[in-house]
Amino acid sequence: MTQTRWGIIGPGTIAHNFADGLSEAPSGVLHAIASRSAERRAAFGARYDVAEARRYGDAEALVADPEVDAVYVATPHPFHAEFALMALRAGKAVLVEKPAGLNAAETTALVEAARQEGVAFGEGYMYRFHPQIARLAELVREGAIGELRHVRASFGFAAPRKAESRLYARELAGGGILDVGGYPVSAALFCAGLARGAPFAAPLALRGVGHVGPTGVDEVAYGLLDFGEGLTAEIACGVARAMANELVLEGSAGSLRLPNPWMPGRDAGPSDATLLLTRGGETEEIVLRHPEHLFAFEAEAASQTVARGLAEPPAPAVSHAESIAIAEALDTWRAEVGYRTVGEDAASLRRLPRTLPRGLPEMPQVRVEGLERPMSRFVMGCDNRNTVAEGAVIWDAWLEAGGNAFDTAFVYGAGRHEAVLGEWIAARGVADEITVIVKGAHSPYCTPDAIETQLDISLDRLNLERAPIYVMHRDNPDVPVGEFVDVLDRLHRAGRIGLWGGSNWSAARLAEARADAAARGKAAPSLLNNNLALAVMERPVWPGCVSSNDPETLGFLRREQVMHLSWSSGARGYFLPPEIRGRLPEDTAPETCFGSEANAERRRRAEQLAAERGTTAHAVAMAWVLAQGFPSFALIGPRSPGELASTLPALAVELSAQEVAWLNLEAEG
Numbered sequence: 050m051t052q053t054r055w056g057i058i059g060p061g062t063i064a065h066n067f068a069d070g071l072s073e074a075p076s077g078v079l080h081a082i083a084s085r086s087a088e089r090r091a092a093f094g095a096r097y098d099v100a101e102a103r104r105y106g107d108a109e110a111l112v113a114d115p116e117v118d119a120v121y122v123a124t125p126h127p128f129h130a131e132f133a134l135m136a137l138r139a140g141k142a143v144l145v146e147k148p149a150g151l152n153a154a155e156t157t158a159l160v161e162a163a164r165q166e167g168v169a170f171g172e173g174y175m176y177r178f179h180p181q182i183a184r185l186a187e188l189v190r191e192g193a194i195g196e197l198r199h200v201r202a203s204f205g206f207a208a209p210r211k212a213e214s215r216l217y218a219r220e221l222a223g224g225g226i227l228d229v230g231g232y233p234v235s236a237a238l239f240c241a242g243l244a245r246g247a248p249f250a251a252p253l254a255l256r257g258v259g260h261v262g263p264t265g266v267d268e269v270a271y272g273l274l275d276f277g278e279g280l281t282a283e284i285a286c287g288v289a290r291a292m293a294n295e296l297v298l299e300g301s302a303g304s305l306r307l308p309n310p311w312m313p314g315r316d317a318g319p320s321d322a323t324l325l326l327t328r329g330g331e332t333e334e335i336v337l338r339h340p341e342h343l344f345a346f347e348a349e350a351a352s353q354t355v356a357r358g359l360a361e362p363p364a365p366a367v368s369h370a371e372s373i374a375i376a377e378a379l380d381t382w383r384a385e386v387g388y389r390t391v392g393e394d395a396a397s398l399r400r401l402p403r404t405l406p407r408g409l410p411e412m413p414q415v416r417v418e419g420l421e422r423p424m425s426r427f428v429m430g431c432d433n434r435n436t437v438a439e440g441a442v443i444w445d446a447w448l449e450a451g452g453n454a455f456d457t458a459f460v461y462g463a464g465r466h467e468a469v470l471g472e473w474i475a476a477r478g479v480a481d482e483i484t485v486i487v488k489g490a491h492s493p494y495c496t497p498d499a500i501e502t503q504l505d506i507s508l509d510r511l512n513l514e515r516a517p518i519y520v521m522h523r524d525n526p527d528v529p530v531g532e533f534v535d536v537l538d539r540l541h542r543a544g545r546i547g548l549w550g551g552s553n554w555s556a557a558r559l560a561e562a563r564a565d566a567a568a569r570g571k572a573a574p575s576l577l578n579n580n581l582a583l584a585v586m587e588r589p590v591w592p593g594c595v596s597s598n599d600p601e602t603l604g605f606l607r608r609e610q611v612m613h614l615s616w617s618s619g620a621r622g623y624f625l626p627p628e629i630r631g632r633l634p635e636d637t638a639p640e641t642c643f644g645s646e647a648n649a650e651r652r653r654r655a656e657q658l659a660a661e662r663g664t665t666a667h668a669v670a671m672a673w674v675l676a677q678g679f680p681s682f683a684l685i686g687p688r689s690p691g692e693l694a695s696t697l698p699a700l701a702v703e704l705s706a707q708e709v710a711w712l713n714l715e716a717e718g
């Protein structure tokens with residue numbers, strides 16, 4: 050039998066556990082190790098009989114070893130995502146210790162990278178590989194405790210408070226939630242999934258309390274989860290408080306308790322386990338005898354996953370989707386408790402390299418009259434990042450891809466999203482290298498006297514001295530257009546704004562403003578920021594939204610050569626494959642806003658052209674936005690590097706004027 054050859058990065062305590070388990074796994078073998086410490090390399094290598102030539106002083110050398118099939122990442126928490134990405138981009142399968150990333154954005158990047166590279170990826174929740182979890186699942190599915198109503202899970206211990214310890218050091222992402230909180234969270238999600246006939250279920254709400262100690266990490270934390278339909282859970286973790294360390298499922302007909310769910314036989318076999326099933330006042334002991342080391346189950350399953358060419362370990366192991374859901378729950382729990390990791394401080398904001406795959410099209414940047422620097426044809430929407438740490442993952446990738454334009458607004462996230470972008474701009478020192486579109490004057494504050502006040506607040510949030518591009522977020526037809534021209538001309542002459550224009554304005558209203566400004570020698574609006582997509586917006590995405598995909602507006606833009614910044618340039622996913630469209634939120638799903646017979650024909654034509662070009666209909670639709678006969682820029686809203694990578698291929702699609710017209714039903718092919 051061919052064995053999976055493993056390399057271990059970070060030969061610490063948990064790596065010893067995995068190596069011991071691997072020694073009992075027939076499908077895997079330890080082949081190489083990497084550590085910057087020569088002493089640790091020597092000791093670990095000698096103990097597990099790793100050849101000296103395979104004892105690497107850095108991780109880069111290990112992942113470059115052609116004889117390494119898979120990599121186990123066992124470093125301290127802050128380095129999990131970085132080394133996992135390094136291995137994935139080298140084409141190696143990866144098993145990374147939990148937490149896979151310091152936040153959900155990092156975990157998502159790992160899952161995406163694994164899929165892009167076509168290699169296996171898993172998060173090392175070793176307890177999920179133990180047979181007692183499979184037995185628990187059988188009992189719940191069989192209805193042994195009736196309908197599952199509540200889950201209780203805890204994992205806590207009282208470790209001596211040492212500031213330099215990885216458990217208490219903030220620079221090492223210490224604290225209970227990141228160290229052991231994932232165990233009760235993952236158990237709650239897994240059990241809730243059993244109740245719903247799914248691999249896992251994400252909570253609808255999570256509330257938490259806890260104590261952040263003098264070193265800046267959470268020492269103890271408690272949480273309540275609501276899964277809807279009467280299913281709840283309570284979770285607890287800590288590094289400074291001993292806890293029951295158990296998993297209890299309460300059902301309508303009984304209960305099931307695992308007294309030792311997390312660590313049966315962690316350091317050596319046997320890994321025997323007991324499940325206590327209580328029904329009708331009587332308790333049955335279900336004893337599972339297993340001579341193996343706890344980590345042997347994980348090592349064998351992971352090795353077989355690689356050998357069989359699977360993308361992820363089979364259930365009941367944590368899946369890719371569940372890893373992301375766990376990370377999202379941990380993010381919420383930490384926020385509830387008030388624990389910001391060192392990775393969430395703007396002053397020490399780290400970069401996560403290799404989030405994008407190789408071979409992406411080059412981002413074109415074009416010069417626009419009135420702007421200090423060339424501007425990327427795609428513009429990054431910034432209405433969905435709540436912390437600078439998660440924002441950095443996508444925005445750093447954006448800069449790496451050649452993007453330098455960002456779109457934000459006074460109202461996004463009630464101001465939070467502007468502030469988060471501003472933290473990142475300050476941390477990266479890129480204020481003079483990027484173009485930020487600042488929007489204000491959203492209804493009901495679409496008045497001349499609100500513009501300057503909001504602009505001052507936005508620039509303060511964004512850590513900018515001026516707005517390279519300022520856009521009124523809405524129009525107010527009750528206000529004479531000249532009054533808007535006056536205030537924006539004054540701000541332009543004062544150097545507070547550069548170019549300006551209107552979002553969700555009609556072409557007629559913008560033309561009126563341009564004529565008024567020209568007649569009076571004022572700074573004229575030079576851009577329109579409406580929806581422009583290959584699919585026509587049949588029903589407004591939000592009240593007051595305006596589409597530019599109509600003959601009058603397109604004709605105006607072409608005649609006047611007005612710059613256009615398109616939001617929802619992909620028609621909210623209308624041109625994505627049906628299996629993806631079906632998962633989008635119903636209230637803003639593409640069919641809700643863009644569904645029509647005419648748009649269905651546009652999609653059919655895009656799919657036809659995509660098949661001829663060897664690309665996707667979505668790429669064709671995005672290319673259509675960029676191929677207009679006027680300066681056209683497309684706002685995009687990827688929430689992860691993978692979503693960004695899936696959008697960039699549109700840059701390689703070139704469309705003729707005839708194809709642009711044909712796709713939009715303006716001509717026959």
